[in-house]
Amino acid sequence: MDKTIDRTATANPGDVELTRKAAEDHVELVADRLRKMMPECGFGELGTCCVMCYMGPCRIDPFGQGTRAGVCGATPDVIVARNFLRSATGGASSHAGHARELAILLLEIAEGRAPGYRIREEGKLLSLAEKLGVPVDGRPVDAVAADVARKAFEDFGRQDGEPMNWIRARASRMEYEKWEKLGLLVSNPHNEIETAMHRTSMGNDADPLNLWVATLRMGMVDNFAGLMMATDLADVIFGIPTPKVVTANYSVLKEGEVNIACHGHNPILASKVAEWADRLEGEAKAAGAGRVNVVGICCIGNELVMRYGIPYAGHEAQTELFLVTGAIDAMVVDMQCILPSLPAIAKCYKTRFITTVPFVRHPEAIHVDFRPEAADERAQEIVRHAIAAYKERKAAGIRPRIPDVSSRLLTGISVESLVSVLSTVDAKDPLKPVIDAIAAGDILGAVGMVGCPNPKLRDGAMSEKMAEGLLRNNVLIVTTGCVNHILAQGGFLTSDATEKYAGPRLKKVLTAIGQAAGLGGPLPPVLHMGSCVDNSRIYDLLAALAGKLGVEVSQLPVAGSAPEFITEKAISIGSFFLAAGILVHLAPAPRVFGSPFAVSLLTEKLPGLNGGKVLVAATPDAAVSGILAHLREKRQALGLPQA
Ligand code: BF8
DSSP: OOSSOOTTOOSOHHHHHHHHHHHHTTOOOHHHHHHHHOSOOHHHHHTOEEOSSTTOOEEOOTTTTSOSSOTTOOOHHHHHHHHHHHHHHHHHHHHHHHHHHHHHHHHHHHTTOOTTOOOOOHHHHHHHHHHHTOOOTTOOHHHHHHHHHHHHHHHHHOOSOOOOHHHHHHSOHHHHHHHHHHTOOOOOHHHHHHHHHHHHSTTSOOOHHHHHHHHHHHHHHIIIIIIHHHHHHHHHHHOOOOOEEEEESGGGSOTTSEEEEEESSOHHHHHHHHHHHHHTHHHHHHTTOSOEEEEEEHHHHHHHHHHHOOOEEEOGGGHHHHHHTTOOSEEEEOSSSOOTTHHHHHHHTTOEEEEOBTTBOOTTSEEOOOOGGGHHHHHHHHHHHHHHHHHHHHHTTOOOOOOOOOEEEEEOOOHHHHHHHHTTTOSSOTTHHHHHHHHHTSSOEEEEEOSOOOHHHHTTTHHHHHHHHHHHTTEEEEEOTHHHHHHHHTTOSSHHHHHHHSOHHHHHHHHHHHHHTTOSSOOOSEEEOOSGGGHHHHHHHHHHHHHHHTSOGGGSSEEEEETTOOSHHHHHHHHHHHHTTOEEEESSOOTTTTOHHHHHIIIIIHHHHTSOEEEEOOSHHHHHHHHHHHHHHHHHHHTOOOO
């Protein structure tokens, strides 16, 4: 076996069992293709491969063994900066598209054009409206909702250069002024994306610093036109998450039931599929099945479990393996992180693979054109596809193999629900116990572990080992994205995990909160705050803590980590956290090492400018010790004792 990819070292025995089954079934997996791809391109890894024009492709050896510039004269510093900005732009485009769809849906609801949906959180709508300057007094809810949606469209169409409505409404005064000084107050996300593509095309911006400032600006687009707008609007339409204990891992699939796996990102589709799964139970029974069982994979799993407690299946790198169980009747997807390999694997098990978005199609998929105006009809069509597949698959004698692995987790930690849990400790000042614990050193600091499961690092259990190391050192962890699936499967989101992994001082704090909140045990040491767009919740929490302390977010003893990142979305999220002045740990290494300018900017100059810094560490030990050193530095600067 290839030493680089030890496929048996994975933390989840279900992965091992299904990887063997895949081999028996002659199904090729991500890990197989990764092995064949080795060694990966060194120029690509360093970021010095340029395909921007047809005088190339060019690749620069930054160590002086070959050519020092592309055919056009672009230096490695320029090439790396352009490539990185394009990645951040890809990520921000995904998040802005996600948010804009929700704004369109909100307007459709307000105008009665999306009868399948309603506004579930009037309180959040009204408070958001007030922040955006939308009048609320004496007005019907639908009129307020329509104006909130229009505020979003105003941002996407703004040509006056003024900062986005969403920044003016949602950034604290202190953070706003910091970004104003740094020239990071973006105006129109679409203009920013257009300019980024324009300036990086051949023969335009050749100033590395200018390009990196554009990357930080793209981070601002990502947060305010993507993450934050999406979370705000999704909460209004689908509800604010509340704490609940649920089941995760392969055992959420049920033999004898029609299994539908929702995969993707936007709750617009999946919430409807879940609703119609219940309503069509009679048809499932008539087909000989117990019921229709909906489970959530990757980020849509996070969205569904946070709000509705829908079984929490697995992460993006397990999507192929979920199909290999042979237990899924339909996998329905919307957008982002959907492996092109899936439809062919689905075919092997007679699973219907259903795409729903016009720009996310596959020649081997069934396409159901899902639109909010016809959501009920389309969701029924999708569920009926699954029921029909169940019958066919039974008749074909396909025998599922569902690994008997199951985990429990506490989910549903929004800022609102966390404040409500903490108010059981201090009703007047809910954040005070956390601030006191940080000040005393009982909580050394907090780390947001976010993002993906990268097969290059998955088999070394990078995320689990990092979590262990941080918790032992009394660091509280909050999570979003697929990392949360990983840590849930590893048992980190339970009271037992506090007993098992938390350092003594952290354990004391979490036990006191758990007792006061009546949880029947300590609060888990890893708190699930949602999907990747819900990184905005993490930022909101940090801004609230910083506001109470009267300091900038960048001064807090906190860090972000994408310990196994895969996608461009992780790049754009990381770019925002850098713009906010936070340390961002990345593994694998971002493609910047071909540029001495980029390395010096991201590790030396930016920290002096706004506190933002990139930490590259590909092993759990190196990542943990780098993060701990950073947290201690921040504590020292605030005059807090070292724990
Ligand atoms: O947005 S964590 S693999 S599913 S990119 Fe994708 Fe990464 Fe999963 Fe969600 Ni986020």
